[in-house]
Amino acid sequence: MPATAPSDVLEKLVSLCKRRGFIFQSSEIYGGTGSVWDYGPLGVELKRNLKDRWWHAMVRARDDIEGLDAAILMHPRVWEASGHVATFTDPLVDCKNCKKRFRADDPKIKGTPGTPDAQCPVCGMKGTLSEPRLFNLMFKTYMGPVEDSASIVYLRPETAQGIYVNFLNVQQSTRQKVPFGIAQIGKAFRNEITPGNFIFRTREFEQMEMQFFVEPGTDMHWFEYWKEQRLNWHKSLGLAPERLEFHQHSKEELAHYARAAFDIQFDFGGTLGFQEIEGVHNRGDFDLSRHQEYSGKKLEYFDQPNNKRFLPFVVETSVGADRTTLAVLVNGYREETVEGESEGRTVLGLHPSLAPIKAGVFPLVKKDGMPEFAEKLTAELRQRFPVFYDESGAIGRRYRRQDEVGTPYCITIDGQTMQDGTVTIRDRDTLQQERVAADAVARIIQARLST
Amino acid sequence: MPATAPSDVLEKLVSLCKRRGFIFQSSEIYGGTGSVWDYGPLGVELKRNLKDRWWHAMVRARDDIEGLDAAILMHPRVWEASGHVATFTDPLVDCKNCKKRFRADDPKIKGTPGTPDAQCPVCGMKGTLSEPRLFNLMFKTYMGPVEDSASIVYLRPETAQGIYVNFLNVQQSTRQKVPFGIAQIGKAFRNEITPGNFIFRTREFEQMEMQFFVEPGTDMHWFEYWKEQRLNWHKSLGLAPERLEFHQHSKEELAHYARAAFDIQFDFGGTLGFQEIEGVHNRGDFDLSRHQEYSGKKLEYFDQPNNKRFLPFVVETSVGADRTTLAVLVNGYREETVEGESEGRTVLGLHPSLAPIKAGVFPLVKKDGMPEFAEKLTAELRQRFPVFYDESGAIGRRYRRQDEVGTPYCITIDGQTMQDGTVTIRDRDTLQQERVAADAVARIIQARLST
Secondary structure, eight states, X not given: OOEEOOSOOHHHHHHHHHHTTSEEETTGGGTOOTXXXXXXXXXXXXXXXXXXXXXXXXXXXXXXXXXXXXXXXOOTHHHHHTTHHHHOEEEEEEBTTTOOEEETTOTTOBSOTTSTTOBOTTTOOBSOBOOXXXXXXXXXXXXXXXXXXXXXXXXXXXXXXXXXXXXXXHHHHHTOOSSEEEEEEEEEEOOOSSOBTTTTBOSEEEEEEEEEEEOTTSHHHHHHHHHHHHHHHHHHTTOOGGGEEEEEOOTTTOOTTOSEEEEEEEEOOTTTOEEEEEEEEEEETHHHHHHHHHHOOOOOEEETTTTEEEOOEEEEEEEEHHHHHHHHHHHHEEEEOOTTOSSOEEEEOOOTTTOSOSEEEEESSSOTTHHHHHHHXXXXXXXXXXXXXXXXXXXXXXXXXXXXXXOOEEEEEOHHHHHHOEEEEEETTTOOEEEEEGGGHHHHHHHHHTO | OOEEOOSOOHHHHHHHHHHTXXXXXXXXXXXXXXXXXXXXXXXXXXXXXXXXXXXXXXXITOSSEEEEBOOSBOOTHHHHHTTHHHHOEEEXXXXXXXXXXXXXXXXTOBSOTTSTTOBOTTTOOBSOBOOOEEXXXXXXXXXXXXXXXXXXXXXXXXXXXXXXXXXXXHHHHHTOOSSEXXXXXXXXXXXXXXXXXXXXXXXXXXXXXXXXXXXTTSHHHHHHHHHHHHHHHHHHTXXXXXXXXXXXXXXXXXXXXXXXXXXXXXXXXXXXXXXXXXEEEEEETHHHHHXXXXXXOOOOEEETTTTEXXXXXXXXXXXXXXXXXXXXXXXXXXXXOOTTOSSOEEEEOOOTTTOSOOEEEEESSSOTTHHHHHHHHHHXXXXXXXXXXXXXXXXXXXXXXXXXXXXXXXXXXXXXXXXXSEEXXXXXXXXXXXXXXXXGHHXXXXXXXXX
């Protein structure tokens, strides 16, 4: 059963994801919305499972991290304090002739923008490109009935600031003591000039961010701790260890707020290669001190036992939920030949806890009471986890259909079932079938899902 | 133990929600963002539990509803087709003197706007109010580098349209047959002129919407079915049946797209009284036919067994997640005296499945091995559900603190625990304590949570 993952699976995944209902282009019937995607029936379950695993690992299973769900629309001063209004920009150039706009570093531009030699990559005119001007990547809108500068609000470009401005509210209401963290899952928006690569870089995306507040001086200890924790989490999703690596930000790469930063990169293969799916950052006291300055509110933590006040340092872990979903899909995708069968199969080797459908239930034939038995079993299992009942076509085809969407188990009701009440459970990866009592199926599969 | 729910609990809830970490004003340190709220550590768990119950009831436990997670940013033509660009408006008037803007029906305006007699409620000038003009309630932004009319996109004012434009993608990828539904949970945004009443009417909010696609002629049957299903769901959350009622839209109230509409209203008490928390609507084929017309794409369903094509009718169920969260809080809030105690208590009588913390774990005193035993039990329980360990203060105070946030069970480790390994479980509502083996606690509570 030799498995081959094509060198660049992205194209195949886009097609599979549409055909099987994982991911659709947004507003497709209107020609699509620029680099925005909708999650279909299987995609929404996959992403929910991924987010639930993060929430469990980062919030519910720990006593030192609190959850939060801050709003997308925040006070505009937040983004002045964070530095986004001033520095979250890309340099763009305009063509005075055709009115198109480009990134200043667009490789299709010939010559230096702003000089007479520069040539527009669209209309081909010379000397029409403006000097680069800074373009802010935040989406802007107006709140209230009047559209003026006083009513500007932004769609948040990251969830982290919602955590910083709530630091004292959370700390005081929960009586947490430093070190502790605040975690949040939510949408963020960036008006990217060059989005792309399916759901890898999109204008609307979802983040899973955790900010860990620590005493200054202990920050590098916690930074190392979180690097290891987060890498292990990605491995626990089944991502191949050899496809994961750390990338340390050099001094030149470091953001203005960061004292140290590592990306966790995943090898997407093909032309994408290793790309960031999570960032672990030591942000020092940059954020809290800026919000203290801009809001005029003290954000210091009072360390009662030691009778001292300080502004905590922050170690941040920031995962892209969509990127990690894509990593899980790329990691799991394989095409393989099956011994003794002429037709190959496509498999999504998803971790059982992430698979959108946990079990397919099939009556071998559409008679002799098998459909009724299978439907009853399906209804029972559905109260515990998502299952799919399928009675159409040859049994081999039904297995293949489930392999392709990552269903880890398939249960078949056959002639023997009608005699002794046993069914077969087929494993997606090993293709082994075991025969078990029908009334033990729920318990057996549930046990495997929680390991 | 006579319980009294104050006639208007909203004010008390706002305070409790902030103090205990359910809900904070957004960007509070900057003076707040207009009618936007953040969910704190307990609020995010409460709302997650509510959403999970809806998702389970509407998607996972059924074989005729598929999940979806469409993006917030959609193609702008979607909102022309839906009618929102043309008709999702409020009439506003401007004061030419002080430049303020008001709803035309603002009761503080004296006289008829646009006439010389009309008096501005802010500056007091006469004859300065303009005639009413229509103001669209959708938040508008620009996608891409150029801010012009071709790059306008809207923040969706409802999630439903994401379902309609994906109708065929979902139907074809899942091979569902009409009647079937598509369900979605997600944020929506409305630039309300008069938001208010805490999280009841906010500019950023979350909807749980399901669109059920049926054959024309069967729509009123399904409409009645969903009315009953949805009312029962609210009752299953523990909302008092006498606080729930249907409100039928009269012909005058019916939206342009609706053939029939009922609101499910909840009695919030006080000045709010009965207000809509969910709408059940028979939308006919309005939406699909409009999207067919505006996109130029056929959206008909092919009924293979009967070899016919038709545009399905839609029965919609649309719940406000924030409103229902507020209903659950209002419904559960009570202040009561306890027999034999001088101090009363405040209780949030939340359904155990919704409670953010499922159990408090308390060592009776901070010695004799009780804290160690309690911490070990806490760590074990935390792997299954959220728990809170508390060793500070008198035991009575610790019970009260959990009562106030709706924790259904409190487990106390006492002297007898150290001898025979038993603990007490105290029930929030009955105040009864039962003594059970410590190693049975997880199983006992888990069983109660799932009923």
